[in-house]
Amino acid sequence: MENEICIKAESLDLFYGDFQALKNVNLEVAEREITAFIGPSGCGKSTLLRCFNRMNDLIEGCKIAGKIFVDGRDIHENTDVNLLRKEVGMVFQKPNVFPMSIYDNIAFGPRTHGVKGRKNLDPIVVESLKRANIWDEAKDRLNKSALGLSGGQQQRVCIARALAVQPKILLMDEPTSALDPISTGKIEELCEELKKQYTIVIVTHNMQQAARISDKTGFFLLGEMLEFGDSSQVFSSPKNEKCEKYITGRFG
Amino acid sequence: MAVRQDKTAPLPQKARKLSGRHRAPYTFLKIISFVCAGIAVAALIGIIVFILIRGVPHLSLDFIFGENTAAHPTLVPGLIGTAYLVMIGAGVAIPIGILTAIYLSEYAGKGKVVRIIRLAIETLAAIPSIVYGLFGYIVFVLLFGWGYTLLGGGLTVSIMILPTIIRSVEESLLSVPSIYREGSHALGASKVRTIFSVVLPNAAGGIVTAVILAIGRIISESAVFILTIGMLQNGIPRSPTDPGTSLALNVYYFASDWPELSAATAVVLLVLVVGLNLLATGVGKLIKRDRQ
Numbered sequence: 001m002e003n004e005i006c007i008k009a010e011s012l013d014l015f016y017g018d019f020q021a022l023k024n025v026n027l028e029v030a031e032r033e034i035t036a037f038i039g040p041s042g043c044g045k046s047t048l049l050r051c052f053n054r055m056n057d058l059i060e061g062c063k064i065a066g067k068i069f070v071d072g073r074d075i076h077e078n079t080d081v082n083l084l085r086k087e088v089g090m091v092f093q094k095p096n097v098f099p100m101s102i103y104d105n106i107a108f109g110p111r112t113h114g115v116k117g118r119k120n121l122d123p124i125v126v127e128s129l130k131r132a133n134i135w136d137e138a139k140d141r142l143n144k145s146a147l148g149l150s151g152g153q154q155q156r157v158c159i160a161r162a163l164a165v166q167p168k169i170l171l172m173d174e175p176t177s178a179l180d181p182i183s184t185g186k187i188e189e190l191c192e193e194l195k196k197q198y199t200i201v202i203v204t205h206n207m208q209q210a211a212r213i214s215d216k217t218g219f220f221l222l223g224e225m226l227e228f229g230d231s232s233q234v235f236s237s238p239k240n241e242k243c244e245k246y247i248t249g250r251f252g
Numbered sequence: 253m254a255v256r257q258d259k260t261a262p263l264p265q266k267a268r269k270l271s272g273r274h275r276a277p278y279t280f281l282k283i284i285s286f287v288c289a290g291i292a293v294a295a296l297i298g299i300i301v302f303i304l305i306r307g308v309p310h311l312s313l314d315f316i317f318g319e320n321t322a323a324h325p326t327l328v329p330g331l332i333g334t335a336y337l338v339m340i341g342a343g344v345a346i347p348i349g350i351l352t353a354i355y356l357s358e359y360a361g362k363g364k365v366v367r368i369i370r371l372a373i374e375t376l377a378a379i380p381s382i383v384y385g386l387f388g389y390i391v392f393v394l395l396f397g398w399g400y401t402l403l404g405g406g407l408t409v410s411i412m413i414l415p416t417i418i419r420s421v422e423e424s425l426l427s428v429p430s431i432y433r434e435g436s437h438a439l440g441a442s443k444v445r446t447i448f449s450v451v452l453p454n455a456a457g458g459i460v461t462a463v464i465l466a467i468g469r470i471i472s473e474s475a476v477f478i479l480t481i482g483m484l485q486n487g488i489p490r491s492p493t494d495p496g497t498s499l500a501l502n503v504y505y506f507a508s509d510w511p512e513l514s515a516a517t518a519v520v521l522l523v524l525v526v527g528l529n530l531l532a533t534g535v536g537k538l539i540k541r542d543r544q
């Protein structure tokens with residue numbers, strides 16, 4: 001059974017000033033799947049990911065041509081960017097918990113979108129922390145600063161914080177690259193759990209990780225998507241020669 | 253023990269020569285820099301001790317808070333004048349300074365206009381304070397026809413401290429890591445919410461420090477006020493549109509006829525400004541630690 005298309009990019013070009021970072025990218029991301037982006041450093045993976053929640057809007061001199069649809073809606077037309085970002089959550093490479101309590105971190109998003117009062121916030125905080133598998137470690141220190149947690153715990157708090165605004169899609173930009181293997185394992189497990197409810201797009205430099213957890217994989221080189229398909233196929237028999245070289249570690 | 257023996261053991265001739273030549277400039281630099289640091293500390297201690305010895309014996313509650321007459325001047329007019337100047341100067345400069353800094357760090361980007369604004373701020377900071385005083389004199393005293401007023405002095409000094417406030421607040425805003433801003437935006441928070449809930453709280457320590465230091469600068473300013481507020485010792489200002497004097501001006505005013513009162517005033521001024529400086533560092537640190 002094929003899942004519905006959740007994100008669609010159509011002949012997407014992106015420029016940072018004069019530099020073209022994405023070249024004619026066409027892509028469909030299916031609902032409730034994990035889609036992984038791989039490719040050498042600087043090939044535009046993060047850039048593409050940040051297109052989906054329009055984070056590139058924040059970058060001066062960044063121009064986009066082409067179309068992106070989220071749930072069938074063109075995100076550049078008649079879209080409140082803040083509502084788009086509520087629907088499309090993001091987790092960053094470096095855990096970026098705010099320097100406030102764990103509770104306030106998780107409640108930040110809901111408060112932003114108008115949820116008020118502990119009575120309404122408490123269940124959201126608990127639920128989000130549980131979904132992000134950090135509840136057991138955080139429940140006794142909800143009112144303590146989130147900066148006191150380990151890097152891996154912080155990253156799961158960041159995931160919980162993203163979940164607290166009830167997104168449909170989670171974008172993750174190398175979420176485990178700053179973590180040790182055990183924390184990485186926990187986040188990978190979490191991703192598999194989360195994909196039952198959420199659509200996940202993940203950027204990773206870790207080929208095993210992509211192969212382990214993703215359903216689809218896209219390979220990027222110099223701003224172009226050279227290969228896209230089922231992860232099993234991409235990793236066992238890539239069609240693109242450069243992709244094969246990259247996967248087998250014989251690149252460049 | 254073994255290490256010690258090694259040190260005293262004679263080095264081979266060549267090695268000793270080499271290391272000696274290498275060490276010499278370092279020792280020299282160390283001595284010179286130590287001497288210079290010593291001069292700085294000695295100057296500070298010298299000034300403080302000198303002022304204290306001269307001033308403290310003449311300090312009294314009566315001198316600070318007593319009734320002010322022509323024959324028996326006290327600090328009351330100066331204290332009230334300084335309070336007005338701080339309220340007006342800081343009251344005008346702090347909100348404008350903070351908002352300008354927010355504009356520059358959060359909204360402006362890197363365009364041409366911003367570069368011009370930055371250049372203007374840098375230039376403003378470099379202008380000598382007596383020139384600000386002249387400007388205030390020409391504009392408020394003469395052009396507006398207000399005469400000498402605390403209001404004119406306060407407004408002039410607010411322009412003078414504006415660039416420093418803008419720069420230091422902007423610096424503390426820029427020191428807030430951009431990953432916090434991104435994290436907030438990624439949750440769907442607007443720019444305004446991001447600034448108020450994430451950026452400003454994280455920059456609070458630096459902003460409070462900047463504010464306190466700005467107040468200190470108003471209290472210690474004199475050139476601006478010589479030309480704008482009238483240095484009126486005989487009479488208590490009733491409103492900002494009255495002329496008046498300030499603590500710093502009192503040091504100057506008393507110097508020729510009552511040198512001992514001048515020194516006593518200097519003690520009060522010193523205590524206030526040093527106290528504010530200590531407060532600034534203390535508060536800044538406290539807020540920083542609180543957030544971790």
Ligand SMILES: Nc1ncnc2c1ncn2[C@@H]1O[C@H](COP(=O)(O)OP(=O)(O)OP(=O)(O)O)[C@@H](O)[C@H]1O
Pocket residue numbers: 016019021039040041042043044045046047048059
């Ligand atoms: N803000 C920016 N301004 C100008 N150029 C940028 C900016 N961000 C990225 N680039 C450029 O765009 C290209 C793609 O960058 P991007 O961050 O998307 O790469 P990436 O595939 O995520 O790399 P990595 O694996 O190292 O994270 C790079 O050449 C980079 O130098």
Ligand SMILES: [Mg+2]
Pocket residue numbers: 045046047173203
């Ligand atoms: Mg990247």
